[in-house]
Amino acid sequence: MTIEANVQVGSSPYGPDDQLGALNRMTPASQAAIMSRADAGRVYDLSIDYFIGMPSFQAAGDPSYQIFMSHTPQGTAVDNLNGVGEDINRNVCYSGDVIFMYTHTGTHIDSLNHFGVDGKIYNGFTAEEHLGSRHWNRGGAEQIPPIVARGVLLDIAALKEVECLPDSYSITADDCRRALKRQELTLEAGDVAMVHTGRMAFWPNGDKVLGAPPGLSLDACRWLTDQGIIAVAADQECVEVGPSEHEDNWLPGHCYFLTESGVPMIELVNLEELARDGVHEFCLVAAPIKLRGATGSPLRPLAMALRD
Template sequence: MSPFGADDQIGMLNLLTAESTRDVLARADGGRVIDLSVDVFVGMPTWTAGGEPPFQMWMEHTPRGSAVDDPIGVGRAQNEYVSWSADAMSMFVHSGTHIDTLNHFGYDGRIWNGFSADEYLGSKHWKIAGADAFPPIIARGVLVDVAAVHGVEVLPDSYAIGRADIESAMERQDVELQVGDVVCVRTGRGSVWPDANRYLPREPGVNLEGATYLAEAGAIAIGADNIALEVLPSPDPDNWMAVHTYLLAECGVPIIEVLDLEELSRQRLYEFAFVGACMKIRGATGGPMRPLAMPFKES
């Protein structure tokens, strides 16, 4: 059960306070902003292993088409004068840079805080713990550059990031984890984006030991530059998503995936103000987001 109460739907994000937000923003250099999101486009690498749809985008209105169709009844002259374009899209909510909500994974039909699918999952979406419940996240961000520790651009396929890797990275960077951090783990997979053949298969990622270490250190969210955060395939023969189930269902720690951490690594920016908010999609198991990093001012 959640230490934040029987009705809690956001887990460790409860540690975000007005005071912590003010402190982070007061220290941030707003003149230097690094975008931590990837671009979203037709043909992008995305999770389709379970039959999920790829990202799609199409035009709903074009200047010449509107002149022919006259969709709003203003006549050909106006349609030829007013050049109007508009488009639509369809996407799996776990496409591109996004955050996993606490209803995304659980055990035996139950998610975070003991909420059951039988009671809270409707025909279209969960009634609780969706993306609409998440507040904007403004917190200290920490880069854990594991690829740099090993002196490689990209970690080997299916490399499992454990406690020793994380501790080595923190020692190399001379940074300590703090309660309330958003931890961003770099495997180097972001350096091959958007090459799907190199980005998607046999991901290096955090294993259960590494996830446990970060959760117990007080992380309020854990992200990475790969598509699943955790190492794939799973080393656990009984759980194909051992890190997801642990962090989301047991710890209440949201997961952020497909982060672009390359510029942070190039600048050796290991501590920063993390600012991010996801789309408020009611009941959704994930929310597309565009997180930003701002360096802290020099003291």
């Protein structure tokens, strides 16, 4: 085990007020270019569905996903809270519900304020100045624009000729390079790198989906950002390998991507169909819910295969 991760707080080249980080590399021109190549007849839904009992981070003290009804047809007729009377309420059947969940449940994106170093998040925003009693006032989920970009699948499981990488397998930079060479692709500035470990083949079995994740080593994280990516994704819960390989940092990949590099992280993405069909390059369209100040948000990524 190495001793130090040496992760720093990054300063944005786009100015002291910037909250977009690497997403500044996404432009109207880059979005139009990839959309012009997209085949809308071949769309892959990369998200998972939400349900009571789904795998979540309860072991870390976070709440499980919960849904309950606040209005039912029978209850509305009995309660008459809208004051229109029983006859109308039995004719107009009203249902409504409430959801309670940790913002990092299921397929989601991490905001730049999710992790920091020494009290600071990306671009030097501090807890003393920018963290209120309810949420951060900088780097929240509402700052993340709709992502329309070239997505590139790095199929590490296929490279290793396994259905799923072993627990705690540390993906190296060389693994990433070899996977791309095998797929006859290169990463380009403005891309979203999506790492296939095979974990989602076991969803929703929490015993096999969560814990001791195979994922990116810190070396691989640094190599990916050197290619100019605007976001990174994986089909497991933290993108990076777990447990940490560094004694001084329990999630160095998070600190590196989010705090040092300003690269949002997308987690628990279902990449099984893309891997099965050999779709390694695609148009990615994804947008988080605009939860002001939140450290993360549910996300529904869609991948459109590219025209031949």
